[in-house]
Amino acid sequence: MFGLFKSDQLYIKVSSNYVEIIDVDKNKKVNGKSIEPFSSERLLIAEFSVAEDFMNDLINKLKRNNRSNAILFHPIDFVEGRISEVETRIFLEISARLKGRKVKIWVGQELTNKRVIEELNKK
Numbered sequence: 001m002f003g004l005f006k007s008d009q010l011y012i013k014v015s016s017n018y019v020e021i022i023d024v025d026k027n028k029k030v031n032g033k034s035i036e037p038f039s040s041e042r043l044l045i046a047e048f049s050v051a052e053d054f055m056n057d058l059i060n061k062l063k064r065n066n067r068s069n070a071i072l073f074h075p076i077d078f079v080e081g082r083i084s085e086v087e088t089r090i091f092l093e094i095s096a097r098l099k100g101r102k103v104k105i106w107v108g109q110e111l112t113n114k115r116v117i118e119e120l121n122k123k
Contacts, residue, residue, distance in 0.1 A: 007070040007101050008063060011116045012055065014044060015076040019051075021058050024113040030062045044078040045090050052094050059098060068101035070120045072111075079107055 016039040020031035040046035095103040
């Protein structure tokens, strides 16, 4: 019964006009380059609705259920040590629209599935 409320744990790596999404529980992934650019010369996500639609399409390819998601966003490009408050808000807003129940943002080296799960389970 408790499994009904379990979220899918997704690791979303975002580069310039490119996204890779990993379901860390099932070790399944999808990726792709957006036909319509969502990045600009200054922002990783400059065209919000384009990025949101593209990520939603990738998630729909990855999983068939309609459960909420625990999301760890990992911006790869346009990061010089940290991300700004505005960029954080962009990731939080997109997460909400991607059914993100729990959201974290990671800046640093790429993580293993195990580390993603650990980060998502931290309080």
